[in-house]
Amino acid sequence: MMRFFCILLLSLSVFSSQADxxxxxxxxxxxxTETPSVVNDALIIxxxxxxxxxxxxxxxxxxxxxxxxxxxxxxxxxxQLMNGDLYYxxxxxxxxxxxxxxDGSYKIWHGISKAALPNVKRSALKKVKTNNAIxxxxxxxxxxxxxxxxxxxxxxxxxxxLLSKPSDETVTLVKKLSLKEQDEDVLSLMNSVIYxxxxxxxxxxxxxxxxxxxxxxxxxxxxxxxxxTLAATDIKNIELRKALETAISKIEQKRSIFSIIxxxxxxxxxGSVLLLAAIGLxxxxxxxxVINMAHGEMIMLGAxxxxxxxxxxxxWIEYSLFMAIPAAFLVSGFVGILIxxxxxxxxxxxxxxxxxxxxxxxxxxxxxxxxxxSPLNRQVAAPEWMSGSWQINPIFSLTYNRLYIIVFxxxxxxxxxxxxxxxxxxxxxxxxxxxxxxxxxLSIKSDWVDAATFGLGSGIAGIxxxxxxxxxxxxxxxxxxxxxxxxxxxxxxxxGNLWGTLVAAMTLGTVxxxxxxxxxxxxxxxxxxxxxxxxxxxxxxGLFPQKGRAAD
Amino acid sequence: MQLKxxxxxxxxxxxxxxxxxxxxxxxxxxxxxxxxxxxMAISETTLKDTVLMMIEEQNKAGGLLGKKLEAxxxxxxxxxxxxxxxxxxxxxxxxxxxxxxxxxxxxxxxVLPVIEELNGLMFYPVQYEGEESSKNVFYTGAAPNQQAIxxxxxxxxxxxxxxxxxxxxxxxxxxxxxxxxxxxxxxxxVKDADIxxxxxxxxxxxxxxxxxxxxxxxxxxxxxxxxSTINGxxxxxxxxxxGNQGISAEDIPVVAFSVGxxxxxxxxxxxxxxxxxxxNYFQSVESDENEAFIANWKKYIGDDKxxxxxxxxxxxxxxxxxxxxxxxxxxxxxxxxxxxxxxxxVPNLTGGTAVMNANHHLSKPVLIGEIQEDGQFEVVxxxxxxxxxxxxxxxxxxxxxxxxxxxxxxKCGNFDVKTAKCSGQNF
Numbered sequence: 001m002m003r004f005f006c007i008l009l010l011s012l013s014v015f016s017s018q019a020d021x022x023x024x025x026x027x028x029x030x031x032x033t034e035t036p037s038v039v040n041d042a043l044i045i046x047x048x049x050x051x052x053x054x055x056x057x058x059x060x061x062x063x064x065x066x067x068x069x070x071x072x073x074x075x076x077x078x079x080q081l082m083n084g085d086l087y088y089x090x091x092x093x094x095x096x097x098x099x100x101x102x103d104g105s106y107k108i109w110h111g112i113s114k115a116a117l118p119n120v121k122r123s124a125l126k127k128v129k130t131n132n133a134i135x136x137x138x139x140x141x142x143x144x145x146x147x148x149x150x151x152x153x154x155x156x157x158x159x160x161x162l163l164s165k166p167s168d169e170t171v172t173l174v175k176k177l178s179l180k181e182q183d184e185d186v187l188s189l190m191n192s193v194i195y196x197x198x199x200x201x202x203x204x205x206x207x208x209x210x211x212x213x214x215x216x217x218x219x220x221x222x223x224x225x226x227x228x229t230l231a232a233t234d235i236k237n238i239e240l241r242k243a244l245e246t247a248i249s250k251i252e253q254k255r256s257i258f259s260i261i262x263x264x265x266x267x268x269x270x271g272s273v274l275l276l277a278a279i280g281l282x283x284x285x286x287x288x289x290v291i292n293m294a295h296g297e298m299i300m301l302g303a304x305x306x307x308x309x310x311x312x313x314x315x316w317i318e319y320s321l322f323m324a325i326p327a328a329f330l331v332s333g334f335v336g337i338l339i340x341x342x343x344x345x346x347x348x349x350x351x352x353x354x355x356x357x358x359x360x361x362x363x364x365x366x367x368x369x370x371x372x373x374s375p376l377n378r379q380v381a382a383p384e385w386m387s388g389s390w391q392i393n394p395i396f397s398l399t400y401n402r403l404y405i406i407v408f409x410x411x412x413x414x415x416x417x418x419x420x421x422x423x424x425x426x427x428x429x430x431x432x433x434x435x436x437x438x439x440x441x442l443s444i445k446s447d448w449v450d451a452a453t454f455g456l457g458s459g460i461a462g463i464x465x466x467x468x469x470x471x472x473x474x475x476x477x478x479x480x481x482x483x484x485x486x487x488x489x490x491x492x493x494x495x496g497n498l499w500g501t502l503v504a505a506m507t508l509g510t511v512x513x514x515x516x517x518x519x520x521x522x523x524x525x526x527x528x529x530x531x532x533x534x535x536x537x538x539x540x541x542g543l544f545p546q547k548g549r550a551a552d
Numbered sequence: 553m554q555l556k557x558x559x560x561x562x563x564x565x566x567x568x569x570x571x572x573x574x575x576x577x578x579x580x581x582x583x584x585x586x587x588x589x590x591x592m593a594i595s596e597t598t599l600k601d602t603v604l605m606m607i608e609e610q611n612k613a614g615g616l617l618g619k620k621l622e623a624x625x626x627x628x629x630x631x632x633x634x635x636x637x638x639x640x641x642x643x644x645x646x647x648x649x650x651x652x653x654x655x656x657x658x659x660x661x662x663v664l665p666v667i668e669e670l671n672g673l674m675f676y677p678v679q680y681e682g683e684e685s686s687k688n689v690f691y692t693g694a695a696p697n698q699q700a701i702x703x704x705x706x707x708x709x710x711x712x713x714x715x716x717x718x719x720x721x722x723x724x725x726x727x728x729x730x731x732x733x734x735x736x737x738x739x740x741x742v743k744d745a746d747i748x749x750x751x752x753x754x755x756x757x758x759x760x761x762x763x764x765x766x767x768x769x770x771x772x773x774x775x776x777x778x779x780s781t782i783n784g785x786x787x788x789x790x791x792x793x794x795g796n797q798g799i800s801a802e803d804i805p806v807v808a809f810s811v812g813x814x815x816x817x818x819x820x821x822x823x824x825x826x827x828x829x830x831x832n833y834f835q836s837v838e839s840d841e842n843e844a845f846i847a848n849w850k851k852y853i854g855d856d857k858x859x860x861x862x863x864x865x866x867x868x869x870x871x872x873x874x875x876x877x878x879x880x881x882x883x884x885x886x887x888x889x890x891x892x893x894x895x896x897x898v899p900n901l902t903g904g905t906a907v908m909n910a911n912h913h914l915s916k917p918v919l920i921g922e923i924q925e926d927g928q929f930e931v932v933x934x935x936x937x938x939x940x941x942x943x944x945x946x947x948x949x950x951x952x953x954x955x956x957x958x959x960x961x962x963k964c965g966n967f968d969v970k971t972a973k974c975s976g977q978n979f
Contacts, residue, residue, distance in 0.1 A: 056932070084825065084925055131922055131932050132711070132826045136802040220771035228773075259768075266760040273758070367589065375593040377785070381820050382792070389796055395771075399796040402760070472757040472789045477591055481755050516761055521752045522722050 040071045044112060048077060048095045052088035052128055059134050067141040073112050075145050082138040086111060087125040096125065144170065152183050159189040160394075163196070163221050171197040192217050196225045207233075208240050215247035218258075219394045223251050258396040263513050269402035271509025272409035273471065277482040278489035278501055279416060280461035284336075285487070286496040287433045288453055290344055291355045294362040295486060296479025298336060298458040302328035302465020303474045304369060307378045318383045321466060328462035335365075336458020340451050362483075366476045377475040386470055405467055412463060417498055419456070429453050433496065492532055494542030504543060508532075579622040580615070580884055582607055583642035585653025585663070585674075590630025591754075595784060595863070596655050598814060599677060600625060602864045603652045605852040606871040616878050624648055628659070635659040636666045643670040649884035650675070650874055652867060657681060657724045664689070673886045675870035677863045679809060679831075681728035685943040685956035685965035687890065690912045692870040693863060694832050695941040696732050702918040703807045703830035704733060704779060706933050708740065711805060713777035715746045717766050719790075722751040726781035729809070733779060735947040746774070756786045759793040767797060770804045778806040787811050788819050795823025802826065807920070813859035816927040824923045832902070832916040833865035834929040839903035859927070869906045869914065872898040894959055904938060911956035911965075913941025 047066045054062045063081070067074060080086040080097055088095045088111075095111030106122045109115065139161055146158035162170050171194060178190040191213065198210035207229065214222050230244040277299060284292045306324040310317060339361055347354045386404065389397040420426035428449045431439040440446050468478065489508060493500030508528060515524035539545070584603050586596035607621045615621055624646045628635040635654065642648045643666070651667070651674040654660045660676055667674055667688045679694040707713040718733055720726025730749055737747060748769050750762055770776035782790055787808065794806070807828040813835050816824070835846065842860075845868065850856055877893035878884050893908050900906040900916065907915045915938040921929025944954035944966065953970045957963070964974035 129930070131930070132802050132805060135826065139802065221773065224771075224773035262764060263761060266758075266764070269760065270758050370589065370593065375589075375597050376814075376817070377594060377788070377819070379817075379819055387796060387823075389798055391798070395768075397797065399760075399793070401796060471792070473785050475594060475785065477755070477785070481757065513761055517765060520750065521756060521762070525753065 040069060041112075044069050044071045044073060044077075048111060049093040051077075051081070052093045052095050056129050056131060056134070059129070060137050063134060063137055063141065067138075067145070075142065077111060078138050078142055080111070081128060081130060082135050082142070084127070084130060086128040088128055089120060089124055090126050091124065095128065096120065098122070098125065144173070147173065147177055152186060155183070155186045156189065159186060159193065160219070163189065163193055163219055168197075188217075189219075192219060192222055196222060199225050199229045204237060204240055208243050211240065211243040211247050215250045217394075218251065218254060218396075223248065226251070255395055258393075262396060263517070264510065265398060265402070267510030267513035268506060269406055269509070270513055271506035272406045273467070274485055274489050274509055275409045275502060275505035276405075276412060276464035276467055277461070278486040278493075278505055279413060279498070280457040280459070280464065281486045282490050282493070282496075282498055282501040283416075283457035283460065284454055285490055286498075286501070287429060288450060288457075289351075289433075289495075290454070291351055291358065292339075292344075292454075292457075293355060293359040293483065294339060294365060294479075295458075295461055296481070296483035297362045297365040298332040298461035298479070299465040299468060299482055300369065300474075300476070300479040301332045301335060301365070302462030303380070303469040303478055304373065304378070304465070305331045305462065306466045306469040307373075307380050307474055310381060317381050318385070320381075321383060321386075321470070324466045324469075325463055328466045329459040330462075332462025332465065333455040333459030336461075337451050337455040339458075340454035344454070345447065345450065362479065366479075369476045373476075375476060377473045380469040380474050382470055401470055405471070408467065412460065413498070413502055416460065420498065425449075425452060425456075488529075488532060491536065492542055494544040494546065496546050497542075497544045500542060500544035579620050580617070580878075581622050581624050581646060581648040583646065583648035583651035583653070584623055584625045585628060585635065585638055585642065585651050586655065587630040587659075588625075588627040591785075592630040592655050592659075595814065596630075598861070599652070599655070599863055599867050601853060602849075602867045603871065605849065606868065608852070609848070610871075610875060616875055617882065617884075632656075632658050632662045635662045639663045639666040639672065639674075640670070643667070643672045649673070649886075650889075652677070652870065654678070655863070660689070661724075671886050673874075673889060675867070675874060677866035677870055679862070681725045682732075682943055682945055683728060683948075683951055685911055685913075685958075687912075687958060687965060688886070690870060690873075690893070690908065691941065691943075692866040692873075692906075692914055694916060694918075695913055695943060696729055696945055697942040698832060698916050698918055698939050699809055699830050700729050700733055700779070700781075701736060702935055702939070703809070703828070703920060704736060706828075706830075706920050707777040707779075707805070707807060710933060711775065711777060713775045713805075714742070715770065715772065715774045715776040716742065716748070717769060717776065717778040717804075718747065718749045718781070719762070719766075719778055720749075720751055720781035721756070721783040721786060722753055723783070726751065726783070729781050730779075732945045732947050735949075739947065752782070752786065754783065754786070756782075757789045759790045763790070763793045763797050763799065766804065767799055770799075776804050778804060780806050780808040781810065782808065783810050784815065787815060791819075791824050791827070800826065801828070801922075811923075812861035812863075813927060813929070814861045816923065817857075817859050819927070821923060821925055821927045825925050827923050828920055828932075829923065829929060830918065830920050831862040831929075832918060833860075833862045833900070834902075834919055834921050834931060835860045836921070836924075836928045836930065837902045837919070839901060841899050841903070842901040845901055865901045866914075869898060869900055873906070873908055890958070906938075909940055910959045911941070911943045912958060913943055913956075915940045 047069055051062050051066055067078060077086065077095065085097055086095060087098055096108050096117060097111055098106045098108045108117045108120045110117055143158040143161035146154045149155055174190050174193050178187060178194065181187045181190060195210040195213045198206050201207060211226065214226060226244055226248050230241065230248065233241050233244065280298065281292065281295050284290050284295065305328040306320065309324045309327055310320045313320065313323070343357050343361065344354060347357060382401065386401045389399040390403065391397045420429060428444050431444055432446050432449045436446055472478065489501060489504045492508065493504030512524055512528055515527055519527060582603065584600050586600040587593050588597055588600060604623055607623050610616060611620050624642060626638045626642060628638045639651065642651055651672060653674060654663060654676050655678050657680050663674065664686055668686060672688055674689045675692055676689055677692050679699050680691065682695040716737060718730045720730055734747060752762065766778060787810065805826070805828055807830055809830060811829050812831060846860055849860055850858060873893055873896050874889065876898055877889050877896050880896065881888040881892035894910050895908065897905050897907045902917055904917055909915060917938050918935045919931050920933040921931050924930050943956040944951040946952055953968050954966045955969055956965045957967060958965070967974050
């Protein structure tokens with residue numbers, strides 16, 4: 001599986017036509033500090049006051065005017081406005097920016113000169129209004145400004161922004177810039193822009209040239225432009241039509257390959273979430289044979305631990321997950337041991353009672369969380385490095401959080417495998433699982449092993465909770481959503497077999513994700529469930545049944 | 553000395569008891585039927601608290617008809633059949649004069665037969681799919697024409713959307729709303745190929761390929777908008793995935809009908825900024841009533857960070873209307889209040905007036921707000937006037953000819969204007 005994943009990633013990097021372009025536009029916010037001419041200084045201040053006083057309706061025109069001023073701070077002010085960080089003093093219409101200090105007070109700066117304004121009160125400020133339309137127009141305007149930026153990533157992003165709707169004036173600009181452009185990626189995008197423009201030219205030869213040149217571009221806007229041209233082309237112009245059709249079908253072909261890879265990635269990522277949720281159960285249910293309906297609540301406790309950690313250390317959000325993983329393991333593991341010692345061990349050999357008792361425990365834990373933390377969902381922040389995506393090419397990107405989760409799930413799996421196979425605890429666990437009486441007579445404390453195993457399984461569930469807190473809501477019902485899936489995975493994979501759990505989780509995830517686009521997600525889960533029932537009919541012990549005497 | 557203290561204490565306790573007893577015989581009972589446990593507790597607990605706050609306020613102002621109000625709170629535990637049982641308990645055993653309750657449509661449908669059989673009175677405070685009008689229920693939330701249709705108009709006219717994704721959770725409200733929206737869009741000339749409909753189960757958390765599909769659907773060069781009837785919990789992973797896959801509100805705006813201030817308060821709103829919601833109320837609306845309401849709420853709940861939302865306003869309006877109607881007719885008798893409340897007007901929280909119409913629905917303004925970074929909404933558009941709630945959609949063939957009018961002489965929840973017949977069934 002690992003090797004397969006590596007091959008997948010490798011093949012992706014071969015396919016990718018562009019390097020990482022995820023550089024945020026923010027990186028370029030504070031730049032040049034050359035001294036502006038005095039005339040432009042007065043202009044920009046006047047224009048900025050107009051900006052502050054403008055109504056939403058008149059704003060786009062004001063923004064455009066503002067962008068036309070030649071002043072090094074234009075870009076900075078517009079970026080602030082786009083990010084919703086621009087304020088103005090109600091009385092003077094003076095634009096300012098502000099930032100929250102660690103002690104909760106606000107630092108306020110002059111919007112243009114960036115001089116600190118210690119005398120301005122926060123209550124005297126009002127936000128400069130924006131909406132989607134304004135943000136969009138600012139993005140377009142910034143893209144034009146960015147075309148000359150020294151940073152390659154910024155130029156790339158700017159070109160992509162312009163590609164969707166190239167105006168004559170931008171194309172002339174791009175043509176001029178492309179002569180000087182050194183970077184290949186930016187240049188190819190620039191050429192795309194020029195060719196897209198050329199597609200709509202009146203000269204059929206130029207069109208033909210453009211159609212041929214564009215067949216390797218994956219930008220969605222290129223495909224749209226090609227299709228539009230095809231629809232507008234005269235039927236008699238066979239040569240051009242053919243060229244357009246080939247270009248489109250070539251692009252289509254590539255897109256379908258990427259969409260399969262994308263689905264595979266989605267499947268594996270769903271699979272890894274299932275794996276994390278189920279692997280703890282694979283130990284408690286698979287190895288110990290305890291039907292633990294409170295398993296989902298162990299996951300929930302892990303997620304709440306993450307929340308508590310973030311509340312206690314609000315300044316370390318970026319590292320909170322690393323702290324939460326061991327903490328969640330300990331909290332859930334401890335609760336797991338309590339449950340085992342307090343309830344489950346008294347019900348040994350009575351599966352029905354165990355099921356009912358643990359179900360009761362799950363309800364108690366849910367209500368406990370409701371009483372302690374409120375029934376509302378809690379906010380768990382995602383660290384910066386978990387957000388965003390790795391843009392491999394214009395139509396294919398991998399989201400970072402899913403990527404990390406796949407890797408992390410596999411790490412947990414390997415770690416667990418090592419514990420069971422190599423450590424003395426693992427040896428004892430396996431011994432007790434295979435033959436309790438024999439293990440006892442060899443002086444293994446089976447009670448202690450039971451508690452440790454249950455704690456281990458519950459602890460892993462807690463770790464799953466940390467991961468899920470990044471993907472879904474942290475609320476009292478978090479666990480319920482995953483308990484059924486977890487049981488499905490364990491039963492499908494074969495009780496008591498970790499490898500089976502891995503394969504089952506990945507299979508279920510991938511099958512689900514390949515079915516979903518065809519059938520819709522409701523029907524997809526039904527089909528998976530029915531398929532599973534039929535499979536269990538045929539092979540009651542799952543994919544990888546335990547063999548030999550241990551199976552009885 | 554000790555004995556004296558004890559005597560005084562016990563007499564105080566006793567007098568308290570006695571006054572309580574006399575009290576109990578002479579109160580107006582208000583039933584509160586909101587889930588306090590289970591999946592819906594997240595939304596409904598707030599409404600229970602709202603009703604309790606309103607009752608407390610009313611009592612401070614002297615109660616109603618010279619009597620104090622007394623809340624009877626029950627917990628239907630997000631269990632739909634239990635809603636019917638608890639309604640029966642409230643009406644038959646507790647003999648409440650009015651019920652404020654329900655959130656999901658399925659719970660309301662479960663309550664309907666009971667409340668009609670025992671002739672109770674219920675105020676339902678949540679936006680819903682319409683296609684219903686019961687004599688015993690007043691719908692203070694939005695009907696589709698007070699939320700969904702204006703939102704689509706806004707996207708079509710102001711944003712210029714020509715391609716539509718209708719995404720919803722798989723149950724009655726999204727299905728019916730999307731049916732209405734689809735008919736509406738087609739009537740506006742949108743082709744089938746430009747409409748993508750997607751349903752997901754409750755609490756769906758893995759949105760990867762749906763978001764990726766939306767991205768592909770939206771990359772054809774036509775302006776694409778998502779109309780989301782995704783319910784509660786599933787929203788947050790949905791928006792997270794949108795953010796992670798780099799879909800911003802500028803490219804593909806999402807307008808949601810179930811995302812309000814309360815839902816956002818449990819969430820890092822960075823990736824949501826600019827996405828839209830359509831409601832009849834936002835906490836950010838500036839008006840004297842709203843300011844007072846928010847201040848009261850924060851004080852009552854003892855948490856300065858708690859937010860207010862649209863269903864709370866609907867509860868507020870419903871309560872005020874009921875109180876006004878009771879005062880108007882001088883009794884809490886269900887039939888008298890039911891007739892008396894029609895035409896009653898109370899100020900809403902957005903600076904206008906809400907009127908109860910003959911079809912048991914309100915006149916409300918429709919607001920579209922953009923999500924801000926602080927989890928609040930900035931109003932970007934609103935209807936010039938209030939919109940009258942329409943119980944039966946004009947865009948569905950099956951309900952085109954139906955109207956609801958509970959005043960004489962029609963007195964019918966589903967009157968067919970073509971055949972001039974009342975189908976007899978009340979909802």
